[in-house]
Amino acid sequence: MSTFVSPDLLPALPADAPRTAGSAAAADAPGALVARAEFPLLAADPTLRYLDSAATAQKPRAVLDALADYYARENANPHRGAYRLSVAATEAYAAARARVARFLGVGDADTLLFVRGTTEAMNLVAGSWGRAHVGAGDEVVVTAMDHHAAFVTWQQLAIARGATFRICELTADGRIDLDHLAALVGPRTRVVAFPHVSNALGTVNPVREIAALVRERSAAIVVVDGAQGAPHLAVEFDRLAAAGVDFYACSGHKVGGPMGIGALVGRRALLEAMPPWQYGGDMISLVEDQRTTWNVLPHKFEAGTPNVADAVGLAAACDLLGALGLDRVLAHERALVGQAMARLAALDGVRVHGPSAERRSGVVSFSVEGVHPHDLATILDERGVCIRAGHHCAQPLMRRLGVSATARASFWVYSDPADVDALVDGVQAAQRLFDGG
Numbered sequence: 009m010s011t012f013v014s015p016d017l018l019p020a021l022p023a024d025a026p027r028t029a030g031s032a033a034a035a036d037a038p039g040a041l042v043a044r045a046e047f048p049l050l051a052a053d054p055t056l057r058y059l060d061s062a063a064t065a066q067k068p069r070a071v072l073d074a075l076a077d078y079y080a081r082e083n084a085n086p087h088r089g090a091y092r093l094s095v096a097a098t099e100a101y102a103a104a105r106a107r108v109a110r111f112l113g114v115g116d117a118d119t120l121l122f123v124r125g126t127t128e129a130m131n132l133v134a135g136s137w138g139r140a141h142v143g144a145g146d147e148v149v150v151t152a153m154d155h156h157a158a159f160v161t162w163q164q165l166a167i168a169r170g171a172t173f174r175i176c177e178l179t180a181d182g183r184i185d186l187d188h189l190a191a192l193v194g195p196r197t198r199v200v201a202f203p204h205v206s207n208a209l210g211t212v213n214p215v216r217e218i219a220a221l222v223r224e225r226s227a228a229i230v231v232v233d234g235a236q237g238a239p240h241l242a243v244e245f246d247r248l249a250a251a252g253v254d255f256y257a258c259s260g261h262k263v264g265g266p267m268g269i270g271a272l273v274g275r276r277a278l279l280e281a282m283p284p285w286q287y288g289g290d291m292i293s294l295v296e297d298q299r300t301t302w303n304v305l306p307h308k309f310e311a312g313t314p315n316v317a318d319a320v321g322l323a324a325a326c327d328l329l330g331a332l333g334l335d336r337v338l339a340h341e342r343a344l345v346g347q348a349m350a351r352l353a354a355l356d357g358v359r360v361h362g363p364s365a366e367r368r369s370g371v372v373s374f375s376v377e378g379v380h381p382h383d384l385a386t387i388l389d390e391r392g393v394c395i396r397a398g399h400h401c402a403q404p405l406m407r408r409l410g411v412s413a414t415a416r417a418s419f420w421v422y423s424d425p426a427d428v429d430a431l432v433d434g435v436q437a438a439q440r441l442f443d444g445g
C-alpha cells in the first residue's frame with residue numbers, strides 16, 4: 009500500500025528557517041525537506057545533483073509502491089466488469105480522483121478529468137470549448153511567458169477560428185504586465201490563458217487578481233496552466249473558481265506522480281455544456297444507429313480504457329505533498345532559489361532572469377557570458393549536476409529576453425544546499441574553462 013513520508017525523515021528545523029549561502033554554511037544548514045532516501049533514484053546515487061525538477065520530478069518510493077501494488081493486486085479494466093476485481097479497479101480509480109481533487113481543492117470530484125498532462129488538458133479545452141465558442145472577430149489572449157502547450161494551442165485555435173491572437177507582455181523583471189492585460193481584455197475577448205507559475209522564470213502569477221481583472225472586462229473563460237503551480241503551491245481550485253477561474257490544468261509527473269497522467273479541473277456548468285473531445289468507450293450513454301448520447305461527468309471526457317494505475321500513483325503523490333504542506337514546500341524552494349540567485353548574480357558575467365526570490369517558485373534561469381547554455385549543461389553533467397538548457401518550450405519569452413536559450417536550475421522537496429553549492433561550483437568551473445580556452 010502507499011505510505012506517507014515518515015516524519016522522522018523530515019528535518020527538525022522549520023522549512024523557512026533562515027539559510028546562509030556558501031559551502032561552509034551548507035554543512036550546518038538544514039538539508040532536504042524530504043530525505044533523498046525516500047526517492048529511490050536519488051538514493052541510488054548520492055553524488056547525483058538533480059536540478060531539473062521543473063521538467064519532471066523524481067518519484068517518491070510511496071508512488072512507486074502504489075503503482076506496483078495496483079498492478080499486483082487490483083489490475084482489471086474498470087467500469088465494464090461485473091466481477092470483484094473489476095469493481096476494485098473501478099473503486100481505486102474513483103478514490104484516486106477524490107484524492108487528487110482534495111489535493112487541488114476541488115469539492116466536486118467529478119469535475120476533475122484525468123488527462124495525459126497539461127498539454128492534453130489545454131488541447132481539450134481549446135478543442136472542445138474553444139471550437140464551440142470562439143469565432144471570427146473574437147479575441148484570444150495569452151501571455152509572453154506561456155509554455156508552448158498553452159501558447160501554441162491557443163494560437164492555433166485562433167488561426168483556425170479566424171480570431172485575433174493577442175499576447176500580454178511582461179514587466180522588465182519577468183512578471184505579467186497587468187496594465188497591458190487590462191488594456192488587452194475587452195468585450196470581444198473569449199479566452200484568457202496564463203500560467204500559474206512560469207516554467208522558464210519561476211514567476212508566481214497572482215491568479216485571483218488576474219481572474220478578477222478579466223471578469224471585470226469580459227465574459228472570457230480564464231484558463232490557468234498549473235503545470236508549475238501544483239507542485240509548489242496550494243491550488244485551492246474552488247477558491248480560484250470563486251475569483252473567476254474556469255479551468256486549471258496540471259501534470260502528474262511534476263508533482264512526483266507518474267508520467268502520462270494529469271488533471272483538468274473545470275466549472276461543472278461549462279464542462280456539462282461542452283461537447284465531447286474524443287469519442288469511444290466509456291464516454292457514451294446510448295449509441296443508436298444514427299445518434300449517440302453522452303455519459304455524465306467525468307466520463308464524457310474520458311474516452312477509452314482509463315489510466316488507472318497512474319491515477320493511483322498520482323493520488324499517492326498528492327497525498328504525500330498534501331501531508332507535507334505546500335507552504336513548507338514553497339518556503340524550502342524559495343530559500344534555496346534565493347541562495348542560488350544571490351550566488352550566481354555575484355559571479356562576473358552571470359545574468360539571472362526573472363523576478364526576486366519571493367515572487368517565484370524553485371526555478372532560476374540564467375545566462376553566463378561566453379558560455380552557451382548547452383555547453384554549461386554538459387560541463388555540469390560531467391560533475392553529476394543535471395540542469396536544463398534550451399528555450400524551455402517558451403520561445404516567445406526567449407525572444408523577449410534577447411536570448412535563444414537559458415540555463416535553468418530547478419529545486420524541489422529533495423533539493424538541499426549542497427545542490428546549490430554544486431551548481432555554483434560547476435558554473436565557476438565552466439567559466440574558468442571558457443576563459444582559459
Ligand code: PMP
Nearest residue numbers: 125126127155157207235236259
Ligand atoms: N505548461 C508548463 C508551464 C510546463 O512547465 C509544462 C511542462 N514543461 C507544460 C505546460 C506541459 O506539460 P506536459 O508536458 O506534462 O503536458
